[in-house]
Amino acid sequence: MAAPALKTLLLLGFCQFWLHGADAICGYESCNKEKPGMLNVHLVAHTHNDPGWLVTVDQYYYRQVQFILDTVIKELEDDPNKRFTYVEMAFFTRWWKQQDKAMKDRVRGLVNQGRLEFTLGGWVMNDEAATHYSAIIDQHKLGFEFLRHNFGLCGRTKIGWQIDPFGHSREQASLTAQFGFDGLFFGRLDSQDKEKRQKTQTMEMVWQGSPQNLGSSSDLFTGVLPNGYDYPSGFHFDVWNIYQQNNNQRFIHDDPSLQDYNVDEMVDKFIVAMKEYQSWYGTNHVIATMGSDFNYVDAHLNLKNIDKLIRHVNARQKSGSKINLLYSTPSCYLKSVHDDNKNWTTKSDDFFPYANRPHTYWSGYFTSRPGQKRYTRQLNGFLQSAKQLATLGHVDNSKGGLDNIQKLAASVALGQHHDAVTGTEKQVVAYDYIQRMSKGWAAAQETVNEAYSNLMSKGKERSVHQVFCDYRNVSLCSVTQLAKNFEVTMFNPLTRAVTYTARVPVDGDQYNVLKEDGHTMVHSDLFTVMAAPSGIRPKGRKPAARELVFNALLPPLGYATYFVRAETLLRWRPNPRNERDERTIRGKYVEVDFDSNGYVRRLTNLVTNVSVPLTQNLFYYKAYAGNNTRPEFQSSGAYIFRPRDNTPVKIKITKWEGIVKGSAVQEARQRFSDWASQVVRVYKDKPYVEFEWTVGPIPAEGGGxxxxxxxxxxxxxxxxxxxxxxxxxxxxxRQLNYRPTWQAKIDEPVAGNYFPVDSHINIKSGDSKYQLTVLVDRAEGGSSLNDGDVELMLHRRLLVDDYFGVGQALNEPGLDGKGLIVRGSHYVLLDTVENAARQFRPLAQEIFLSGQPSFSESQLAPQEYVQKVNTKYSGLLERLPEQVHLLTLEQFLVDGPVASPGGTTPYLVRFEHIYEAKEDARLSVPVTFDIEHLFEGLFFVDATELVLGANAALTDIHRLQWNKRDSSHATPTQMPTALNGRKVTLKPMQIVTLQVNFEVL
Structure with missing residues (x-):
């Protein structure tokens, strides 16, 4: 080992010793001891802190969270027996920054002794229905990094704690296992499912997160908490109880000389409750959550009552009671259950949709606030590109470039919170989330400009400043509308070349487009912008009259600059013509026919000769408006989807605006009403049909x-x-009116059959030969309610609150106060089942990581620009297998989880296999590739495989193993290694996370 590397290791070792202390006993060794032969009740003191919901994240912090942490720390220091669980790093990091060194050392001591335990450890407790997997990984990594840098090994979390999200996805379970966690606890599941599990003592199970691909390595012990995440009924000891004046919740009065003495009553009631819990779980261990939303503002009041409860319940042991109460944590409870060596049932599906009572399906939030959902997804995609560009452009933190990316990462992470991307927050809080993401986007744009400057510059010449047009999707961009001559630079974050169709807002009537060489002409078209309601754009902004459309070939992991010039001397192609009598749009791969009224009537795949009588229409459900006093009066709202009638109302086409045919794209324009329109597009070289819909403002009638x-x-x-x-x-x-693990009684035939769609939904023909796939550009709710149907919800406007805490109807005002207007796209593929995955998997990546365009106005002639600026660049030196996606490429902000050799910089690199086993005959196989000579300007030194959350070496993670009833022995849960020296081998759906140490050339 080289001397600098040895010095680094010694320094790292000293830092770990300082972080832990000589007497660090965190983890399972720090648990309070149970009493054998008794029912041991693990009291988990915790608080659930939503980073925004009814008020903004800042308001919650200043009103409550800072006082929770202040008072909890004091109580823990006063009594070594106490334990407390904290979760949300978005809040804890704020509090931590305000503490002095002495306080930080005191908190580290509590963490090192296992008395303050971090559970989950993500930036937020993310939603599981409307979130993209890359955002789930990133938001956890952000929290994990904070804990690693400040608390070392004792800050590494072991337990998933998804106690409040409104349904649970199987992919979340798989990712949680890949984080190296030993278990997961949550609070919400369908009331029918919960009732069955209570009766059959299957409230705890082994959840198989990826049974067909990752196998037992994705198995995760999962427990349903007995009372959501709240206190046992009647034992809400928080100060909030005083303000609520809730007579059902009482404090413990243990002075027999006083009139309100109630110890015997409270002890009896608690023992009865714990015996009921035991009847649901069937072990000698039960967990009782002692906390709720923003509890422990006065931790002394809360914990003093818990102390009394422990003392008086345990005193009954002298009289023969077999109940033992102890302060505990989720991990300590998990370890006790594990040590019983019990055989557990398994589950391999998910927990959607969730209904907490009859007629009350939480499937509305799959679509609520569709504009916010799109913005969150869009910025997540931009974040991945920004991290890649900062790496390839050798951006360091001397100008705050990496800090800027952290700002965007933190705002996007906040956006994954289960009251953010879900759309279940108050309107003012939704504005706050959008504002934060907008500021993060602006900060990251500065870093992208710095990266472009480094990559584009030739010699001493500096590149032209790039401008990002935030309103390009509604035909607004000041650079392209005002300038006659400008450049379009498009970055491709994928590791394969893609053809990106650029749509640029312009006001001129004659342009030429040149490739990156500055002289080769590119076919382009000028389309007239279809009229839209005025409220779709900011006040005072005039939309472009036209859109310039052209195809750009982008290199893998790189960019290309195209020149747009309003010059009449160059060869000019005539603009597309509007053909009202034409009824067919056609490309190289696909054709769409329309009937005489303008409705879609047939879709044909021209390659495989598959042709079907496809129809597509817009409808609306009338929302049920009840008073919410009983299940049968449940309203549709931000959370709940409940249509008044199960048959939707068709929105008829009022105007057929004809077909426009260009060289790159052909499109048909339909107007359904003054608040709903659509453009159907077929691209020359794309295998799909795009349905771009514009909906809003939805008329405010009835319940919505x-x-x-x-x-x-x-x-x-x-x-x-x-x-x-x-x-x-x-x-x-999915199957209508069916749940794989319990006999469901579906009392809402529409809402009870809606499921979250984050990427796509498909139906296969009855003979299993053909597949219709619809891909989405944001999370939506969807189903197939009738034979041959694919149904997706686009937008919601509701005039009655559904009474689940928000206290506000989902009635978004939009830019002009008349109602929100939303625009989005679906991408429809028709193909054989054999070819389907090969089509939709790459397309899903292109939708999420679309070419990121920026614009400049250089005033240089194209040939002069080419001489001074690098107009084309690829950061990929060797081609990756087509099954492999570069999921992450970024620099660690400070250091990596393992020591780096001197002179190197640690980078976080993730690759993933994007196909499932047996999904494609050619591509669903393991692949091996070399990572030594992969990235331009980065010289490979060495690599270490990490756990998915990038906070530890994979070899340092040893997960607990669990016995399954359908297996004769405990199956291994260790994640398989993928790295062998400088080569990586990936199996279907496997993600490999690496710390790669590069020398920057």
Whole structure:
């Protein structure tokens, strides 16, 4: 070992010793001891702190969270027996920054002794229905990094704690296992499912997160908490109880000389409750959560009552009681259950949709606030590109470039919170989330400009400043509208070349487009912008009259600059013509026919000669407006989807605006009403049809409206069977009115059959030969309610609150106060089942990581620009297998989890296999590739395989193993290694996380 590397290791070792202290006994060794032969009740003192919901994240912090942490720390220091669990790093990091060194050392001492335990450890407790898997990984990594740098090994979390999200995805379980966690606890599941599990003592199970791909390494012990995440009924000891004046919740009065003495009553009641808990779980250990939303503002009041409860319940042991109470944590409870060596049932599906009572399906939030959902997804995609560009452009932190990316990462992470991306927050809080992401986006744009400057510059010449047009999707961009001559630079974050169709807002009527060489002409078209309601754009901003459309070939992991010039001397192609009598749009791969009224009537795949009578229409459900006093009066709201009638109302086309044919794209324009329109596009070289819909402002009538689109193939024969993705990765089969693990009674035939769609939904023909796939650009709710149907919800406007805490109807005002207008796209593929995955998997990546365009106005002639600026660049030196996706490429901000040799910089690199086993005959196989000579300007030194959360070496993670009833022995849960020296081998759906140490050339 070289001397600098040895010095680094010694320094790292000293830092770890300082972080832990000589007497560090965190983890399972720090648990309070149980009493053998008794029912041991693990009291988990915790607080659930939403980073925004009814008020903003800042307001919650200043009103409550800072006082929670202040008072909890004091109580823990006063009594070594006490334990406390904290979760949300978005809040804890704020509090930590305000503490002095002495306080930080005191907190480290509590963590090192296992008295303050961090559970989950993510930036937020993310939603599981509307989140993309890359965002789930990133938001956890952000929290894990904070804990690693400040608390070392004792800050490494072991337990997933998804106590409040409104349903749970299988991919979340798989990712949690890949984080190296030993278990997961959550609070919400369908009331029918919970009732069955209580009766059969299956509230705890082994959840198989990826049974067909990752196997037992993705198994995760999962427990349903007995009372959501709240106190046992009648034992809410928080100060909030005083303000609520809730007579059902009482404090313990243990002075027998006083009138309100109630010890015997309280002890009896608690023992009865714990025996009931035991009847649901069937072991000698039960968990009782002692906390709720923003509890422990006055930790002394809370914990003093818990002390009394422990003392008086345990005193009964002298009289023969077999109940023992102890302060505990989720990990300590988990370890006790594990040590019983019990055989557990398994589950391999998910927990969607969730209904907490009859007529109350939480499937509305799959679509709520669709604009916010799109913005969150869009910025997540930009974040991945920004991290890649900062790496390839050798951006360091001397100008705060990496800090800027952290700002965007933190705002996008906040956006994954289960009251953010879900759309279940108050309107003012939604504005706050958007503002934070906007500021993060602006900061990251500065770093992207710095990266471009380094990559584009030739010699001493500096590149031209790039401008990012935030409103390009509504035909607004000041640079391209005002300048006659400008450049378009597009970055491709994928590791394969892609053809990106640029759509640029312009006001001129004659342009030429040149490739990156500055002289080769590119076919381009000028399309007239279809009229849209004025409220779709900011006040005072005039939309472009036209869109300039052209195809750009982008290199892998790189960019290309195209020149747009309003010059009449160059060869000019005539603009597309509007053809009202034409009824067909056609490309190289696909054709769409329309009937005489303008409705879609047939879709044809020109390559495989598959042709079906496809129809597509917009509809709306009338929302049920009840008073919420009983289940049958449940309203549709931000959380809940409940249509008044199960048959939606068709929105008829009021105007057929004809077909426009260009060289790159052909499109048909439909107007359904003054608040709903659509453009159907077929691209010359793309295998899909794009349906771009614009909906809003939805008329405010009755209880509100919920707008859907339906694609239908008559006689398709799927018979209620369809498939949806899980957070954009693995695919789950769905079936109408059916749940795989319990006999469901579906009392809402529409809402009870809606499932989250993050990436795509598909139906297969009855003979299993063909597949119709619809991909989405944001999370939406969807189903297949009738034979041949694919139904997706686009937008919702509701006038009655559903009474689950928000206290506000989902009635977004939009830019002009008249109602929100939303624009989005679906991408429809028709192909053989054999070819389907090969089509939609790459397309899903292109939708999420689309070419990131920016614009400049250089005033240089193209040939002069080419001489001074690098107009084309690829950061990939060797081609990766087509099954492999570069999921992450970024520099560690400070250091990596393992020591780096001197002179190197640690980078976080993730690769993933994007196909499932047996999904594609050619591509669903293991692949091996070399990572030594992969990235331009980065010289490979060495690599270490990490756990998915990038906070530890994979070899340092040893997960607990669990016995399954359907297996004769405990199956291994260790994640398989993928790295062998400088080569990586990936199996289907496997992600490898690496710390790669590079010398920057």
């Amino acid at each position: 409206k919920e707008i859907i689109t339906r694609y239908n193939i008559p006689g398709w024969g799927n018979k209620g069977v369809f498939h949806t993705d899980s957070n954009g990765r693995e695919i789950l089969q």
